[in-house]
Amino acid sequence: MTQTLTIRRPDDWHLHLRDGAMLKAVLPETARHFARAIIMPNLVPPVVTEADAKAYRDRIMAALPNGMSFEPLMTLYLTEETDPEDLAAAHASGLITSVKLYPAGATTNSSSGVQNFDKVRPVLEKMAEIGCPLCVHGEVTDRDIDIFDREAVFIDRVLDPIRRATPDLRVVMEHITTKDGADYVKANEAKLGATITVQHLILDRNDMLVGGMRPHYYCLPILKRREHREALIAAATSGDPRYFLGTDSAPHPTHAKESECCSAGCFTAPNALSILAETFESEGALDKLEGFTSLHGPAFYGLPVNEDTITLTKGEPVTYPASLQAGDHTVTTFDPGFPLHWRVTA
Ligand SMILES: NC(=O)N[C@@H](CC(=O)O)C(=O)O
Ligand SMILES: [Zn+2]
Numbered sequence: 001m002t003q004t005l006t007i008r009r010p011d012d013w014h015l016h017l018r019d020g021a022m023l024k025a026v027l028p029e030t031a032r033h034f035a036r037a038i039i040m041p042n043l044v045p046p047v048v049t050e051a052d053a054k055a056y057r058d059r060i061m062a063a064l065p066n067g068m069s070f071e072p073l074m075t076l077y078l079t080e081e082t083d084p085e086d087l088a089a090a091h092a093s094g095l096i097t098s099v100k101l102y103p104a105g106a107t108t109n110s111s112s113g114v115q116n117f118d119k120v121r122p123v124l125e126k127m128a129e130i131g132c133p134l135c136v137h138g139e140v141t142d143r144d145i146d147i148f149d150r151e152a153v154f155i156d157r158v159l160d161p162i163r164r165a166t167p168d169l170r171v172v173m174e175h176i177t178t179k180d181g182a183d184y185v186k187a188n189e190a191k192l193g194a195t196i197t198v199q200h201l202i203l204d205r206n207d208m209l210v211g212g213m214r215p216h217y218y219c220l221p222i223l224k225r226r227e228h229r230e231a232l233i234a235a236a237t238s239g240d241p242r243y244f245l246g247t248d249s250a251p252h253p254t255h256a257k258e259s260e261c262c263s264a265g266c267f268t269a270p271n272a273l274s275i276l277a278e279t280f281e282s283e284g285a286l287d288k289l290e291g292f293t294s295l296h297g298p299a300f301y302g303l304p305v306n307e308d309t310i311t312l313t314k315g316e317p318v319t320y321p322a323s324l325q326a327g328d329h330t331v332t333t334f335d336p337g338f339p340l341h342w343r344v345t346a
């Protein structure tokens, strides 16, 4: 008997669409399966003002193929110069859904990020007042902190102080990668959620480093040890509504990944749902998949769940194009390293 699973159409609560030819190439991969996505603002230059967000939204809608529907949920990139009033206007008009905090230098295209967190206090106060959530890339950037410890140290030194100083601010810890991250969410009842990526649920640092370096598994925050991955699996399959899917699908040209200095990011949009179904099934938690992909995110953001559904069907191993063409470049699709049997059929 074929096994099928019908769930409410998923949303992606953390996505990089880029711009230009890359945007045109990758957008259909997300729009095929997801109704909405939180669009990361780390373009070069970044999306910092209401006007930037409006123009970027228009470019996304123009890149959407005829017949596909998709709603980009726009974000502003928080800088030390962000004007609280511009931000409040963008939020009040419904243009932006959240604001993104990158510590300066933490990840791809984050050089305009925040260095001195005191400088953004007035903006954070304003956001708490108007109910605009803050999405956080939670890693410190100090050279003397080991890359594998940067998330845990960020929680202690930056995130917890911000939350204590601004208790009404709603915060999403983006792409948590550690038991420390999962535990911090669990220990804090109100106004805190976390997104989890596909790659951090299925890979640990051995997968990236043992027997040779695999650049397509290099992303930030970096893959951690197995016990952290197990904590993320436990969180994602727990049914706890504070954990939800943010694929962090982050396309880079193949030459930039397979290079002397590899760019950080995994392009998971094409097969994210197949990988998740396989993973939740092997955990005996297929019944928790819909919550993670389609219900918890809208609940946190105060948005309605999607009315329509998708159906996943289990069968012969599924294959995906190994890469897609984006202008003059190719983008390599993430390979989970194990066979996938669930495909989105409707
Ligand atoms: N996750 C990544 O490794 N890369 C993201 C940036 C980010 O989300 O930190 C990107 O924009 O490429
Ligand atoms: Zn990030």
Ligand SMILES: [Zn+2]
Residues within 6 Å of the ligand: 014, 015, 016, 040, 248, 250
């Ligand atoms: Zn990201």
